[in-house]
Amino acid sequence: MLINPYLTRIRTFVDSVMLETDISHMRGPYKVGEVPPVATWRDKAWQYEDKNGKKANFYYALNTTGQTRISTIDKHELMDAPWHELLKAYTLSIATKNLGAYNKRKKISIARELITDSELFTTFAKDSVTKYWMKVGFSRNLGLLQSFIRWLKVNELIPLTVELPRDVRETRNGAEELKANQSKLPDQKAVMAMGAIQHKAIPWDKSAWNTTHPLDNQRDAFVCLMFALSLSSPNRVHAEQTVLNQQSLKTKTENIDGKIEKAHYLDWSGSKGFTDNKNHIAEGMAPVISLALDYMEVVTAPNRVLARFYKNPSAPLKDVLRDFQVENSNWQDVTPDLEKPISLFSLGYLLGLYDRTKVKKVRVEKGTRGARKEGKFHVKLIAELQLGDKVSVNGVQLARLLAQQGKRTNLSKELDIQGVMSVNEIQNRWIAHLKKQYLSFPVVRNESNEGCCDIEHRLFALNSCQLGLIGMSGGNDYKGSNSPFSIISPITMGKCYSNDISGTGNNNNTIFTRHGFSQEFRIAPHQMRHYLTDIVDKGGLPIAVNNMWGGRKSPSQIIHYVHSTDDEKASVIADILYKEDSKNKDELRGACSGPFRSPISVQSDQ
Structure with missing residues (x-):
């Protein structure tokens, strides 16, 4: 041979x-x-x-x-x-x-x-x-x-x-090309379904936000805001949206030939070699985007406090908290000094990270001030721990300190936190563990070379509990990331988003199925760029999509729709599709043309 x-x-x-x-x-x-x-x-x-x-x-x-x-x-x-x-x-x-x-x-x-x-x-x-x-x-x-x-x-x-x-x-011939192009577009009913879910996930009534908790699952709100941004302005979702900074929607008003014109935009990090810019947001989507950005700021506030601590653990408590309002009961349990540094775990108590844990005490060394004997051991409330207190650490005790949710990993061995160690030593090793995951700390990166943001100022500063990473598709980043004290990477957030709207792999637990829609509803993230291009070619967002996303239907109607039977949903869909009870078509086309203007370079009114 x-x-x-x-x-x-x-x-x-x-x-x-x-x-x-x-x-x-x-x-x-x-x-x-x-x-x-x-x-x-x-x-x-x-x-x-x-x-x-x-x-x-x-x-x-x-x-x-x-x-x-x-x-x-x-x-x-x-x-x-x-x-x-x-x-x-x-x-x-x-x-x-x-x-x-x-x-x-x-x-x-x-x-x-x-x-x-x-x-x-x-x-x-x-x-x-x-x-x-x-x-x-x-x-x-x-x-x-x-x-x-x-x-x-x-x-x-x-x-x-x-x-x-x-x-x-x-x-391909014309018919084949048309069919191929249509396959790149999302099902319009799925886009409308996302609008319905948005109304439930992020209440228009801001008074309802007062009951949010840092351990509440906010995954649907995260997915809805990610999707709304992709529907408002064409971009590379994973590379750009996951590293956006916290901000409010900005508006520039100009008088053009006697007519007041408004342009809405966000500060946007570029990708694939494009520089940072001011990305235009569609007029019709501006109210939804503004609301969702404000909501995300509220629910991530505790995690920004935690980020400030990680950046400077020796800072006095007043500089870490700033204007964050601590629940009175938690404040009374800790009774901290605003002028002095605080331990990571006492801070977590102030932020409410232990509110849903059953055991809020750990074993400490005999003779520790404020400790009491329980059986063979001496214990102290986590709320009362001081930096110099020495804790008897094993896997269970460390899991209690970190308020870990779900399955525990052998984190005490991973971080070499075993035996008797001071609270200060434990928190320093935890912070070192986080920095090991993010070598450019406090900056975190996604899969784009330019895609990065500061842990304190990132828009999606969500913790693992808020992202539902305990038993839900998306996966954890690293050992210990099932603790609300962890920092979740933009890469994992991108995967969570893809899993939820496209049902990646065999995953049928999408945002659609969670809200009672067909498991056939799936949208690939990149389809939204094709969708926006297509609707501009056609002159504007469909009336139905505007009705569902723009808040022009009664929110109670839409929330009812989410919980309706399949037959009832079909009826409501028909109503939204054919009852043009909002703006006229010309206005809608004008509102939709916004996302495709060149990035604007203006000074904001805000």
Whole structure:
């Protein structure tokens, strides 16, 4: 049997790269809490961290999925040689480039799939890549696939005659093109359903906000605001919205030819190389956006207090609290001194983070001031803990201190918080643990190179309880992130949003099903950009969508609709679809044209 000369070239190329290339900037697989080791050529995964602290994981094992993690890669089988080495050589060519971590990961995963699933490296045939492209049904990113093919050709690892696949969908006829374009758009009924859910998740009556609690589940409110923003102004939702700063809707008023015109906008961080700007918000969506931003400010206020503490734990309490109003009963339990620093756990008590825990005391060293004996142990109320108090720590006691919800992890070993330790030592190790998760602390980042925000000033400063991360799809960030004292990353928030509106994977617990709608209702986040482009082409938001989102139907009607039977819902949908009881069509088109103006550079009236 003849050996294909290209196989020999690949082996020679791989041997050369392995011999001559420094890989000390790459890291190998590691368990959570371990120091990542320097990579080796036999690793099943590598990790690269750029100068901004953004990490990209690359997998060289078989049968990985979206749930595969570098800490669990040992469960998978390493690709055969020389293919995993070839993939690592390709990784080295792109790892240090100025690309987003997501882009780098996708390049490697698409290249890995080509190696394992195509005939390219068995036949080296001219049409082998095209056949593979046709087989996967155009479901892979063509540009990323072509990048790998070009790299192979530059290094003379495959014949130059191997064809680059083309997107033959460009040759579709008019009917096919129309059908394809429509498939990119969300179901209008799903958009309307989100409007109905918005009215329930974020009450228009602000007096109802006084009963909100920092442990209340606010996931629906989070998803609704994320969706409303995507419906108000075209953007890259994951890269931009998850790192927006806390703010109110701003308005610029101008007199144009004797007519008062208003433009609504938000300060917006750019992505994909675009600079920060003032992003225009559609006139018809302005009331909803304004309301939802105000609501998010209220429900995240305790977490901003916590963020200020993390940034400066030695600050006096008055500088940490600022204008935050503590419940009188919690204040009386703690009786703190505003002029002095406070412990993390006493602060958490003031913020209400222990309000729903059954046991609010921990074991302390004998002789601790304010302690009392219970059985064989001495205990003290968490509300009364002082920085110098020494706690007898194990997994249960630490979980009580951190008000952990749901399944406990062995966090005391992870943080090396065991035995007798002072409250000050425990809080310092917890803060160090958080900083280990966010290397650019107090800045947190998403999967975009430019996507970052400060933990105190971020719009979505929600904790794990508010995001419903205890047993709900979305996943926790790290050990201990099921505590309300944790900081949830923008990356996880983006995943929560995708899971809730698109039902990623086998997840049927979407925001639609939670509110009684069909499990067939799903919206992919990127569809909203296509939707906004489409409605501008058609002259404005549909009357039905305006009615549902703009608050022009009675909120009580809409809330009733959410709880109606399928038949009743169909009736209400029909009413909203055909009863044009709001503005005339010309006004609606004008209101909708806003999102597509160029970013404005104005001074706000506010």
